[in-house]
Amino acid sequence: MADEMALLVADVYEAAGALRRLGERTARAEGLTQARWQLLSVVSETALTVPQAARRLGVSRQNVQRLANDLVACGHAAYMPNPDHRGSPRLELTVHGRDALARVTARASVEHAAVFAALPAPEVARARALLRLLLSELDRHDGTPPPSAR
Structure with missing residues (x-):
C-alpha cells in the first residue's frame, strides 16, 4: 500500500505539472499568464481584496499584489473602494478583463475537451x-x- 500511495502522489504531481503547462500555453495564446488568468477568475464573481484573493488561491499576498497591479496596469482590472477597509481596496474586473477571461476560458474548454475525449x-x-x-x-x-x- 505504501508503494501505491507514493506512486499516486508522484502521479498527482506529474499531472499537476502537465496541466500547468497546458494552462500556460492556453493563457499565453490569449496574452495572459496562468497566474493572471487564475486571479481574473477568482475575482470574476465578486470583487475581493488582495489578501482575500491570496487566501482563495493559496498563495502569498505579495504575489497576488504584484499580479493585481499588473492586471490594473494592462486594463484588465481596477481597484475599487472598500467600505469595510479603506486601506485595502477591492480588485474588480473591467470589461476588458471580463472579455479576456471569457476568451481564455473558452479556449481552455476546447483544450480540455480534446484532452478528456480519450477518457x-x-x-x-x-x-x-x-x-x-x-x-x-x-x-x-x-x-x-x-x-x-x-
Whole structure:
C-alpha cells in the first residue's frame, strides 16, 4: 500500500505539472499568464481584496499584489473602494478583463475537451471523487477547515 500511495502522489504531481503547462500555453495564446488568468477568475464573481484573493488561491499576498497591479496596469482590472477597509481596496474586473477571461476560458474548454475525449466519463468522475476524498483527508490531517467552512 505504501508503494501505491507514493506512486499516486508522484502521479498527482506529474499531472499537476502537465496541466500547468497546458494552462500556460492556453493563457499565453490569449496574452495572459496562468497566474493572471487564475486571479481574473477568482475575482470574476465578486470583487475581493488582495489578501482575500491570496487566501482563495493559496498563495502569498505579495504575489497576488504584484499580479493585481499588473492586471490594473494592462486594463484588465481596477481597484475599487472598500467600505469595510479603506486601506485595502477591492480588485474588480473591467470589461476588458471580463472579455479576456471569457476568451481564455473558452479556449481552455476546447483544450480540455480534446484532452478528456480519450477518457471514459465514469472513470473521470471516479478519479475526481477519489481526489476530493484525498483533499478532505489532507485538510483534516493539517487542521484546515473544510471548503464549506472557509
